[in-house]
Amino acid sequence: MDFTVALAQIKPKLGCVADNLGLVEAAVERGIQEKAGLVLFPELALTGYFLKDLVPEVALSLDSPEIVRLRELSRYISIAVGFVEVSADYRFFNAALYLEDGEILHLHRKVYLPTYGLFDEQRYLARGERFRAFDSRFGRMGLLICEDMWHLSAPYILAMDGATTLLCLSSSPGRGITEDDRLGSTAAWQKLTATSAMFLNCRVLYCNRVGYEDGVNFWGGSEAVTPGGEVTARGKILEEDFLLAEIEEGALRRERIFSPMMRDENLSITLKELRRIERERDC
Amino acid sequence: MSKLTVNTRLLRKILVGFIREEVGKVGLNRAVLGLSGGIDSALVAYLAAEALGPANVHACIMPYRTSNPESESHARLVAGELGINFEVIEISSMVDAYFELFPDADNMRRGNKMARERMTILYDHSAAGSALVLGTSNKTELLLGYGTLYGDMASALNPIGDIYKSQVWQLSAEVGVPQAIITKKPSADLWAGQTDEQELGFTYREVDELLYRMVDLRLNRKELVASGFAPDFIDLVYAKVQNSHFKRRLPVIAKVSNRTIDRDFRYSRDWGK
Secondary structure, eight states: OOEEEEEEEOOOOTTOHHHHHHHHHHHHHHHHHTTOSEEEOOTTTTTOSOOGGGHHHHOBOTTSHHHHHHHHHTTTSEEEEEEEEEOTTOOEEEEEEEEETTEEEEEEEOSOOOOSTTOOHHHHOBOOOOOOOEEETTEEEEEEEGGGGGSTHHHHHHHHTTOSEEEEEEOOBOOOOOSSSSOHHHHHHHHHHHHHHHHHTOEEEEEEOEEEETTEEEEBOOEEEOTTSOEEEEOOBSSOEEEEEEEOHHHHHHHHHHOTHHHHOOHHHHHHHHHHHHHHHHO | OOSOOOOHHHHHHHHHHHHHHHHHHTTOOOEEEEOOSSHHHHHHHHHHHHHHOGGGEEEEEOOOTTSOHHHHHHHHHHHHHHTOEEEEOOOHHHHHHHHTSOTTOOHHHHHHHHHHHHHHHHHHHHHHHTOEEBOOOOHHHHHHTOSOTTTTTOOSBOTTTTSOHHHHHHHHHHHTOOHHHHHSOOOOOSSTTOOHHHHHTSOHHHHHHHHIIIIISOOOHHHHHHTTOOHHHHHHHHHHHHHTGGGGSOOOOOOOSSSOBTTTBOOOTTTTO
């Protein structure tokens, strides 16, 4: 179905869950006013990114008042939002929720926790173990968190699981200044979102944050990308934004007719070869 | 072909945003910096004035009696062009009073003392004016250790610490730093006739090309030699980076507890901001 998506390119405060919940609620209200069907927030929207030892202090369980509040709001608009989840056995996950009609429709725990360069996620966080597509009122979707998207297998699995919309929540630090009018990280992400959409005949909705933490900037540039790889809306670079994009069902239908790669994708060949690779690696 | 050319409009936007946001996070809207008359502090003054408004930037011009008079006039030129507040605070009496006790002190000790004297003045003005101290050390100086620990290297925020001197020149032209300041030979102005490049033994442009490949691109020694850098030059610069590393770290703490500051007690400085 056709729908309007809102990409809330916010600037979370590091470690301030109450303040950030306020930012999220305000953007949700705005989304409702603008008649959007779905509003996306960045990775770790409720907490900020470089948490380090703050992780246990800002973590929320799924039955926390904050999540209950967001579930309530999802009666009026569907919400995808990033936060730190604490499980009953006290593992802490970089997680994202898809909330709709007052329910948690899907929980994704970030699988690929970057721990190199300026990243240190595996030191503080537990790793998610699955990629699963889920049905929403806007069709079948997949939810990924930032680095997940850089592992080709992650969006591939979701697309094979039937997702036609890929949601990607991000806190991407800006880096790599050159002669180009974009940072290296911006240019790389823009290639990635468009190429993933084209490879998988899926629309990609990408929400990235802005602001600075300890001198590191987050560059924004949230995007709505058609299944053909065309960017129909792009947020401001390095500034807060609230972006509305019209998602047209027909664009998905037409792309899947013109470029039926996902129809032709052969699961059994892929599995056979992956199993062989696994066997050969074991010896 | 230089790899150091940058998109100055984008760089300016990032650094202006950095000053505005990081000052604001502390609950302040003002900054203070030392204006030496050189290009680095001039550039930071331009960025700060753009980020915070000229009325919220306070410059201290702190000459010593042997400082080149041109330095003070260039510092005044910057302050005047920007319309920022400034005052001239001579450090001669404080520094001389100290060295009356140690008349044999060499140039290095005297230069370090001057840099630290200026630091104490900036931090006093920080408290007096509720203004954060902006650092003006560039990436080249920081990597080579060409600065005084707890002197000119001390600051609350440093907008230009990740850009090389060659990039400082480019960005200075973009933001409108007066041409006379961009084109003059860089000098710490610690004694008469001193120039950085003479003291270092190589030019900033040469060392920036090397540092960029060594640090940013992580080329190894063999690859650097193949790129045309002299082995002696590579070894000299590598040693400078290594030997000055202590200047880029907090003091080393002897660990005895389970949570030691900065080792297993880790929080961002922007904690709660």
